[in-house]
Amino acid sequence: MTQSMHELPLSSRPYERLEECGEKSLSDAELLAILIKNGSAGCSSLELAQKILMMDSRGEGLSFLRDLSIEELTECKGLGRVKAITLKAAMEMGRRSMRIDPFWKNMQISGPKDAITIFENEMTHLKKEEVHTLLLDTRHRVIRHVTISSGGLASAGIYPRELLREAIKANAAAFVLAHNHPSGDPKPSPDDIATTKALQKAADLIGIELVDHIVVGHGSCVSLKELGCL
Numbered sequence: 696m697t698q699s700m701h702e703l704p705l706s707s708r709p710y711e712r713l714e715e716c717g718e719k720s721l722s723d724a725e726l727l728a729i730l731i732k733n734g735s736a737g738c739s740s741l742e743l744a745q746k747i748l749m750m751d752s753r754g755e756g757l758s759f760l761r762d763l764s765i766e767e768l769t770e771c772k773g774l775g776r777v778k779a780i781t782l783k784a785a786m787e788m789g790r791r792s793m794r795i796d797p798f799w800k801n802m803q804i805s806g807p808k809d810a811i812t813i814f815e816n817e818m819t820h821l822k823k824e825e826v827h828t829l830l831l832d833t834r835h836r837v838i839r840h841v842t843i844s845s846g847g848l849a850s851a852g853i854y855p856r857e858l859l860r861e862a863i864k865a866n867a868a869a870f871v872l873a874h875n876h877p878s879g880d881p882k883p884s885p886d887d888i889a890t891t892k893a894l895q896k897a898a899d900l901i902g903i904e905l906v907d908h909i910v911v912g913h914g915s916c917v918s919l920k921e922l923g924c925l
Contacts, residue, residue, distance in 0.1 A: 709721060709725040709726070709728045709729050709741065710729060712725065713725075713729065723744075723748060723756060723757050724741060724744040724745045724748055725741065725744070726744075726757075727744035727747060727748070727757075727782070728740040728741040728743070728744040730778075730781055730782060730785055731743055731744055731774075731778050731781070731782075732778075734773065735772070735773030735774075736773075738773050743771075743773045743774060746771055746772070746773065746774075747760075747768075747771050747774060747782075750763070750771060753879070753913055753914065754914065755819075755913060755914055757786075758819060758820060760782055760783075760786050761786050761790070761820040762820060762822070765779045765780060765783060768782060768783070800837065801836050801837060802836065802837050803834060803835055803836045803837075804829065804831060804835045804836075804837065804871060804906060805835065807907055807909065807918035807920060807921055810829060810871045810873070810906075810907055810909050810918075811909055811916045811918070813829060813837070813840065814827065814829075814873040814909050814911050814916065815911060815916060817840065818873065818875045818911040819875070819911060819912075819913060819914070821875050821877065822877055823845055823877060824845070824874060824875055824876070824877055825842060825843075825844065825845040825874065825875060826842070826843040826844045826845070826858075826872070826873070826874045827840065827841065827842050827843065827872075827873045827874070828840075828841050828843055828858060828861065828862075828870050828871065828872050828873070829870060829871040829873075830861065830862055830865045830867035830870050831867055831868060831869040831870060831871065831906065832867065832868055832869075833868040833869075835869060835906065838865050838866075838867055839861075839865050839867075841861050843857055843858050843861070844857065855893070855894055855897045855898075858870070858872070858894070859897065859898060859901060859903065862898075862903050863901070863903075867903060868903065868904065869903060869904035869905070869906050870898075870903065870904075870905060870906065871905075871906045871907045871908070871909065872891070872894065872905065872907070872908040872909070873908065873909040873910070873911060874887075874908075874910060874911070875910070875911040875912070876910060876911065876912050878912075879912050879913035879914075880912055881910045881911060881912030881915050881916050881917040882910070882912075882917065883908075883910050883917060883919060883922070883924070887908070887910060887919070888919065888924050891905075891908045891919055891924060891925065892924070892925075894908075895925060905925065906920070907919065907920040907925060908920070908924070908925065
């Protein structure tokens with residue numbers, strides 16, 4: 696017989712655990728259970744949360760919810776329209792909170808991991824291919840994050856003039872390029888490598904450094920600098 700949330704010991708109830716131990720101590724399922732509030736017949740909110748997490752076929756964690764529509768969410772038995780809307784709203788609030796006061800503001804890019812941290816947060820969930828850049832000052836601190844172009848599901852153009860114009864306008868000394876692969880596989884294609892080298896030559900001519908080119912997949916990224924392509 697399924698236990699209701701009130702029948703669980705206090706140490707196992709998400710609300711009480713958050714109050715006593717803080718939100719960082721909660722599991723993904725417990726955080727979802729708080730948003731869901733109520734379960735369905737024979738299923739507590741915590742059990743329903745665990746069922747939702749089982750929909751994560753790629754092992755992406757909570758970020759997989761960003762890609763699911765309300766209709767797809769309601770396919771999970773016990774998750775109705777209102778609960779699905781609540782989850783979508785929570786994911787969007789989380790995304791916007793990172794943009795209102797960007798965590799990367801003035802962040803120094805000292806290596807590929809720093810750039811990957813920023814681009815993963817901004818680009819992993821994208822369904823279309825986009826090209827982004829981080830414009831950097833002389834100490835490689837982030838000045839601005841700019842979306843250069845977006846294309847169809849499999850391609851996006853990288854236009855040197857547009858990219859370098861943005862860098863010049865921001866008085867940037869360097870930049871990091873990134874684009875995503877909606878397929879989820881971050882392995883760079885021969886075109887990715889050739890375009891990167893051509894762009895590096897164009898940037899060198901005007902004295903702006905191309906620091907790295909990051910290819911963003913689902914759950915992993917590749918640095919062309921680490922691959923020896925820069």
